[in-house]
Amino acid sequence: MLAGFAMLMASASFAHADGELHIYNWGNYTSPELIKKFETKYNVKVTITDYDSNDTALAKVRQGGTGFDIAVPSQSHLPIWIKEGLIQETDPGKMENAKNISPEWANPDFDPGRKYSVPWQWGSVGVVVNTDVYKGPADSWGILFDPPEELKGKINIVPEMSDVVFAAIAYNGGKLCETDKAILKKARDTLVKAKPNWVAMEYNTIEKMTAGDFAATSDWNGSALRQRLAKPNIHYFYPKEGITFWSDNVVVLKEAKNVENAKLFQNFIMDPENAAMISAFARYSNGIAGSDKFMPADMKGAPELNPPADVKAKAEFMRLCDPATQDLYTKIWTELQK
Template sequence: MRLKTTLAVAAMFLATTGLARAEGELNIFNWGNYTSPELIKKFEDTYKVKVTITDYDSNDTALAKVRQGGHGFDIAMPSQNYLPIWIEEGLVLETNPGQMENAKNMLPEWADPEFDPGRKYSVPWALGTVGVVVNTDVYKGPIDTWAVVFDPPAELQGKINIVPEMNDVIHAAIKFHGGEMCSADKTLLKQVRDTLVAAKPLWVAMEYSTIEKMVGGDFAATTDWNGSALRQRLQNPKIQFALPKEGFQLWSDNAVVLKDAKNVENAKLFLNFIMDPENAAMISAFSRYANGIKGSEAFMPEDMKTAPEVMVPADLLATADYSKTCPPEAQELYTRIWTELQK
């Protein structure tokens, strides 16, 4: 009955917005292992649109590909600290999702964010945090600190992975040394650089494939995002996530329509579609991240409603930084550190 109702409402929506000829294609460029097959099937069935998903592994990879042009993608999912760059460079289309039918479902705190005032370009896809994940069979000490990866105990040395998202790693090292987000203080950043260079020989890898390798025992600890950590714990309860006491990031990824999209009307339909609470819950149920859509909690898996990976304790919120675009001066210094770390 719900499906019939959804189809009927969809038909009415199309008829009233002049988008009745929605049949065709939609090409989505998204982070790997991040898109719910159930969500995509529902969209395809509802609008008779064939969806193709292409994966990327980092914000820098996505930005470089879209900058090149000729990619054939309609939608991408930049993180909030990168989105202003996409907007400034004219890579995204002003579709005014804040005025779409389902925009009323956005949580107030995500309806008018600093990185996209008035939601002229983007729709929230997922919300999360950056922290530390540890297999507590290997290490039984405290894990609520960046020291786990930057000054690791003997049990973890040679078994640590670092997810190579530059801004996440630099921010974590800055907080480890008591600094502030986007700092360009050269004395502080020398400490950050020295810490990272000294720690690197104690790591086994710098890669994104954390779920499989933490569960499989290839890694005993990693920096990671909370949804990934939850997926790991559900497969092995000994894998635990912690928000470091020195401070951590709160972030969001956001769906945008690309400036050179070939299927603009289908892309707009998709933005409106994912602001429906039931559909937003499908995104969360697959990726295991929270979302910015009110009412979606009614459709969320029970194991997410109290998951420690998803819930941010009130006493830790004071140490959290909302992810943002750092000034060019700071970003240039971070890039230098990162380039040296890759050698």
């Protein structure tokens, strides 16, 4: 009897936690409503620090002493976090709400059995165009790399290396993790030649596309949906040469000080209603079954979230290549930064 009472008290204290939680996440990507709900339910004060790329996040966490409990790496980089021992094996696949993970996301090759990570959101990378500025066909990476006159000097490139280099390779007939030197040279030449037509390489696309500072950009589909909802003449296009899908995932850092609160958060976001809050804010799909019924009506059937069958058939899931190939891509990227 006493043992049962002790277990009940332990369970109650876990359900009514207090203290802090420090989240390290992509900028403009975390629902304030979700955070407020979590803080109220568990009496936990949450702080959020933004980053702008997978490489930035990985470099910061590698340094140690961050003070963060949680990060949200993409599946392309997650194997590195696991291999380098940067995160804890919290076994979210065995948590109470893990039953809500959609089957296609329950046992991914980047984290078999979900030993480390919880689905956050997933999406694609494509081309976004202000169709008041350019009214022609835009279903090609050529919009960014060999642009029509109307768009020259008005193009932005989101500076996520893997996305940009893949786009240039695909535009030249290559595939993900391409090693053909002739194709890689064409991709490099394409990027260098295109750069004078770009006005910027930055992440701040939602504000600058809707303000008219940019007329076209490479971008993620959820960002594009937010832009269209703010300004209906902005549209997302799937390049015919090929696109990539990606997913972001919530992990607990090895150096986390608030581990139990971090685990609470992992379980919390696998609840369908809470997952819907995440998607309603950033406008991406998530990996939690049953969340659709809580989504805003304007997300249902949105073209940004529903690629055509032929596009899906050609799409590749973004991953990092072997070190030698990745080095070649880094050299292309470094030259582009000059």
